[in-house]
Amino acid sequence: MTRRATAQAHPNIAFIKYWGNRDDRxxxxxxxxxxxxxxxxxxxxxxxxxxxxxxxxxxxNGIRVEGPARDRVEAFLDHVREMAGFRGKAVVESRTDxxxxxxxxxxxxxxxxxxxxxxxxxxLDLSERELSILxxxxxxxxxxxxxxxxxxxxxGDRHEDSxxxxxxxxxxxxxxxxxxxxxxxxxxVSSSEGHRRAxxxxxxxxxxxxxxxxxxxxxxxxxxxxxxxLAEIVETDAIWMHAVMMTSRPPLFYWEPATITVLQxxxxxxxxxxxxxxxxxxxxxxxxLCPREAADEVARRLEQVPGVQRVLTSGPxxxxxRIPDS
Numbered sequence: 001m002t003r004r005a006t007a008q009a010h011p012n013i014a015f016i017k018y019w020g021n022r023d024d025r026x027x028x029x030x031x032x033x034x035x036x037x038x039x040x041x042x043x044x045x046x047x048x049x050x051x052x053x054x055x056x057x058x059x060x061n062g063i064r065v066e067g068p069a070r071d072r073v074e075a076f077l078d079h080v081r082e083m084a085g086f087r088g089k090a091v092v093e094s095r096t097d098x099x100x101x102x103x104x105x106x107x108x109x110x111x112x113x114x115x116x117x118x119x120x121x122x123x124l125d126l127s128e129r130e131l132s133i134l135x136x137x138x139x140x141x142x143x144x145x146x147x148x149x150x151x152x153x154x155x156g157d158r159h160e161d162s163x164x165x166x167x168x169x170x171x172x173x174x175x176x177x178x179x180x181x182x183x184x185x186x187x188x189v190s191s192s193e194g195h196r197r198a199x200x201x202x203x204x205x206x207x208x209x210x211x212x213x214x215x216x217x218x219x220x221x222x223x224x225x226x227x228x229x230l231a232e233i234v235e236t237d238a239i240w241m242h243a244v245m246m247t248s249r250p251p252l253f254y255w256e257p258a259t260i261t262v263l264q265x266x267x268x269x270x271x272x273x274x275x276x277x278x279x280x281x282x283x284x285x286x287x288x289l290c291p292r293e294a295a296d297e298v299a300r301r302l303e304q305v306p307g308v309q310r311v312l313t314s315g316p317x318x319x320x321x322r323i324p325d326s
Contacts, residue, residue: 039317258307
């Protein structure tokens, strides 16, 4: 008997960042975080479980993948098989338009889609909360790509208590993310390794201790659709996270020269009256937030900044969901 299901999910951009784990195996975060799904980008994953035993197969954008990426998927699927009492192998076919390994949350979308598809293929009837918990085991930020729109990840004290939920649907606020791509080179140090280094920074403990207050302020700014307040808090938190990276042992530098050029441009444009704010995940590329009505102008300006290779634009997106098999 063959069991098969397909699901899609979107990446997310964190306003209050996830950086550092209290438990690396379970990906229990050191602090709560808050994000927005990006509806214009997506990953679609089809999972087929076969009765025969053997190694799982991973096919990404039509190319068979081996090595650590396949091993990570197989380890994740072992959790799903254990939940379902199933012992067969899996074939995972994934298609994505998200550049991988450059700080655009490609793994978040991948494991959110994989969690929904794998659970459905094996007949597991999981709630949204349970799916977010499951997705977290593959990639911490994947739990935030399961619910729709604007999403908060509760840090929790145990595996069962660390989950994500929607604080507002996508239609709540026409907030746009205009992404300046300054490099598509796969980063040399993975986010997983960066999480392990976080606690070596003298700034880490203070960042973690003050994160709940920033989450509360960010949540309220989203609730009120207050762009000025959101801008201040997301920039502060992004700088905090990268300061932790840069003061870890060994230090971790994701920024490129063009990254700084974009950051300086965004600050100058805001001083000139354009409603913009920057944030960065674990990579060199800059997410420029703005109201939807300013997005075309922001994109036009970013395309003219030296070092910007291309620009991606997205509004808020929905949650991970099952779709018909292709």
